[in-house]
Amino acid sequence: MKSGTSNGYFGQALKRVEDPRLIKGIATYVDDLRLPGLLHAAILRSPHAHARILGVKTEAAKNLPGVAGVFTGTDINPACGLVPCASSMPGLKAPRHTMLAGDRVYFVGHPVVVVVAASPAIARDALDLIEVDYDSLPAVTNPEKALEKDSPLTHPDQGTNVAFTWLLANGDVDGLFAQADRVIKQRIVHQRLTPMAIEPRGCVASYHAGEGSLTLWTSTQIPHLLRTLLPGVIGVAENKIRIITPEVGGGFGSKLDLYVEEAMCSHLAMRLGSPVKWIEGRRENAMSTIHGRDQIGDYELAVKNDGTVLAIKARTIADIGSYLQLLTPTIPTLTGLMICGCYKLKAVRFELTGVYTNKMATDAYRGAGRPEATYAIERLMDLAAAELGLDPAKIRQKNFPKPGEFPFQTATGLMYDSGNYQRALKKAQELARWDALLRQREQARQAGRLFGIGLSTYVEICGLGPSKIMAAGGWEWGCVRLEMSGKVTVITGTTPHGQGQETSFAQIVGDRLGVPMEDIVVLRGDTASAHYGRDTYGSRATAVGGTALIMSVDKIIAKAKILAGALLGASAKKIDFRNGRFWVKGKPKNAIDWKRLGQEAYEAKNLPANLEPGLEASSFFEPKNCTYPFGTHIVAVEVERETGDVKIVKYVAVDDCGPQVNPLLVEGQVQGGIAHSLGQVLFERTVYDENGQLLTGEFTDYPMPRARDIPEYVIGSTVTPSPSNPMGVKGVGEAGTIGANPAIANAVMDALAPLGIRHLDLPLLPEKLWRAIEEKTAGRKMKKPRSQS
């Protein structure tokens, strides 16, 4: 950081400025909005995974007092466009994703009828009065069987269940596999997950007929992308749409989409001339908000006997559900791009097939494609170490690029910006007291206990990204305005929803302007004030959005120097600036401050010729590259033989996200991210039965980590700045999730290794472990339970 850094906010673990309203319960989430004349929408959803709709009877619902309207697909679909997908993958087959179901339903939860009424209770009562006659059809639920010739079709009109195929091939894969001493093969199932933000989705749409303008409040991560996409669905021009994102109660990627409900409420508000609100129930959330992961991969790693890894091959099937949401096809391609992990592989071949099934769509869920890559390569590295009799840490070190080799080009074609993987690994081993941990394992094993140590060295991709790799621009916008009073208004095009950028951005701007944080307000999440933005996902807000703010600050400072020069009788070049004060070189006693400059800039009586009034600047930052945070997680677990329960006895995380704006926030992101992985590794999974019924539709059936599941962490960091942006920051929103996953899984598999158990798929449920242990120790073959997929 340069200029105006006197406050030293950067790097300080400051309390968040957004917290007072949240801890007092006076923040505004979508469901807290109250508008005059507000109507409430409720949606009747399909209980079938696949069925023809033979008829819909809505008369009784329409006649219920208080009901303003009941609409079927026939009523709404012709008046609206389709739900958009931003992927431009060649050969992609995209079904028509209408607002409500047409003559068929394709997944449990598919919206069929929408009711609008004077109260949520009336709307809910009306749903019970609607009769839908379904003719149920065979459902496609297994993505591998979906590729067989005689499989039923998710979308019969498409003639195939294949949505797309994608190939990433670089280098002499076959030649390197021929040279290999060994090939490590493993099939890995990355189970489907449900994001389960504690606040379900919801929106309120209000149409101003006089202006012809629409305002949509919605719990989303992407108000700006919505403003770009919504015109194509509801027929209102972009410049007549205002999207407001109030407080958002968690996203994790699940609110990174244009959903039918947002478009439909907008349409209904216009149609009915009253504002319309829809708040998702938890069951609806589980059924009809995107899911994550869900890939099956057959991986092969070519290795030399000394542990050198040569090349990797993967054939992957992604079960993408029945429709394309915004980034559905893109997510599994990120797995391909990151499949090399931290290692100097020379060649890669990643074959991906996206398959339609009668389930909810998958899309970005915390980590979005990278956890699958990291988990796969880190499992393979452990399997390689085990087969070759090498130390898991040493085999990793052997294949890391050296710090001097960055920027480092991977076999998949990415350019890792900066890294020192050795240092993070070493630090984690120190914090974990590695040698003592090994002794502890040895003692436990001698006592017959199942104790394991897991290691993961990860790298991920953040700060998305240059526009050429993004569907709708990878830049970010930011504006800084010095007000007439000397206060500072910061407007960001990113849309924080819990990450704390109102604080970290105020830190960044406060330092650079030399203005106290109390004088800074950070605005976000309203397209009327934040004119442009590409929003928050992929851990990009600080790296890309923060940089746009820095650019704007620098523009203001440059202009302020001209103004200060004019006021002090010197040229701008002769003006020094520090600590929020401007003076002519050598004359610091005659300094003027931002307050004075603000007044002068807007009163505009003493401006030099050709200088515009005001002190406001906005900038678009276009990064040249993504950022690549990395780190090492080390986990020790003990598995209880008789139950299969896993207890985490040690957790060490060393993450390198570059310089940390606010270490408290970084720690919060890391811990939260680890919790998502802890859930994924040990118990979370979305279960559809063989007929496509969703069996994990409530919190009572979808287990998530609770406080009691959380180990005491040892958290450390290293700092390797990124050359991709001036602050050198990398991003940390998903790092915990990406790094934790293989570390915990490897620890559990290490605990079971003495029994001769090589690999088990996630989640590592107690029953699954118990069965594996029983089979190896009691020697009895267990029946595969119906309920364990």
Next chain:
Amino acid sequence: MIPAAFDYSRPQTLEEAVNLLAQHGEAAKLLAGGHSLIPALKLRLAQPKTVIDIGRIADLSYIREQDGRIVVGAMTTHHAIETSALLEEKCPLLPEVARHIGDVQVRNRGTLAGSIVHADPAADWPAAILALDAEMETVGPDGPRVIAAKKFFVDLFQTALRSDEILREIRFPVTAKSVAYVKTVQRASGFAIAGVAVVVDAPRMTVSVGITGVAAKAYRATAVETKLAGQSLSAENMAAAAAKAANRVEPLGDIHASSEYRAHLAQLNTRRALVLAASRA
């Protein structure tokens, strides 16, 4: 999230409540703490025409010793049981089981009677009710009636309580400290995958074992009890007996645990509960 509409009445006396129940019959549901009924109302799985709230009937919430037995009023919350010094002293299995139910908020509101009348096959209380040979006193149009624990749990969500009766009081024997409850929790819902309540009667050399979560209804593990009757509580004896914990029952299987794993946990938790209870003797 929004229940279907219903009528509501809030009787002040048990007699009034019995009359209301007689009047409305099957169309009515009793509301105690509401922690079994209200979730079903919200999902509209239950749509009674009338809800009779017995929460304000005076003196239905009590824990006392009476004629050498422990009596607990129908409206007594799990929390009251969890924190009762009397129970800790005279019937310690009850506070131990209470601690395993749901979470703090649920225990603050949910009631003993509400839970056992709902007869969820994975609820915690039935294991204790069975192991302790509790007695349920009901009141109906024909006056009071006492139902023994063994006859109370009829089937999945079904008890011996008639639709015109109200469970008024549950009676437990005074026991020694040699009791235990060992539960494998379904981590999403908090219900039991396998919950085993054990009462060791050292002087008589008998044990009683109640198991919940495993089958369609909670049951007494009589094979375990028979095997241990008159035997010393050695580790081997207890293990051998515990192996019979799932004999003659059909364990349920679902996405959280297969029937095979449930049977295994029934045996394991029985052994562990026996060992724990014996250690407390």
Next chain:
Amino acid sequence: MKTSVNIRVNGTSRTHDVEPRLLLVHFLRDLCGLTGTHVGCETTICGACTVLLNGQAVKACTILAVQADGGEVTTIEGLASNGRLHPVQEAFWECHGLQCGFCTPGMILASVELLQHNPRPSREQITHAIDGNLCRCTGYSHIIDAVQSAAKKMARPEKAK
């Protein structure tokens, strides 16, 4: 058929005619305008709707307003007194015990109840006390820190101001 219900909410008497099916959480949010109490699920699991009813932490999504008739309710909005944050609120702020803030009101009230009867809880007692509250953002560590920190704050004699 509507029923008149009177509940003392954060010290203010509130009387409304309500349908018997109205949940306490909707009474608070829709009739009292106190939207700090949140709804995250339908099955009494997440705890976002936790309030104190007659001093006890309860889930307001699983109580009918008619059941709370005559009772006293404290919501998150009623926790601060005379413009000063409750020590638990302060501690959540200082320890970064929240991110999106949606679970926070319920989490804070569950913690307040714990500290009412256990002023020096262990880590295990804290996790037990907030077992009925899900948080998807923080990973709980900072929440546990916050409750421990609040306990210390509350144990210290109030500084004269």
Next chain:
Amino acid sequence: MIIQGTHTIAAAPAHVFDRLMEPAFLQQAIPGCEKLEKTGEDEYIAHLKLGIGSIKGSYAGKVRLTDRQPPHKFTMHLQGSGGPGFVKGTSAIELKAEGEATELHYSANVQVGGLIAAVGSRVIEAVAKKLAGEFFLKFSAIVEHDVKPER
């Protein structure tokens, strides 16, 4: 979900088979059946009110019989829906003479959907078995009672 079972009924297969084809008999035996009407050759409509504890629901359904080979076997197709969800299934029913009695074996592939599938997964199989058990118990009683006077 596959539900199967075997029941012995104290009557000859031919008699059991005939009774299984008579709506009036079936209605008495089917748990919660309020209406069962023949609507065509081997086709029926049914109205059921079923409750398990406080979870109660009304269902309307269609029943179709195929592969009818008296008195040995038939296949029953059932599709029904109601407030809490839907049920769809196919059951193969086989009858074998076992002395003077009939051994009836059924094997049903049942699909349950909607709210009941989602919230009831823990108990649905138990409920289905219970209902099937209740049906055959009652059916046996009716059929046996029905034939006894003729001996």
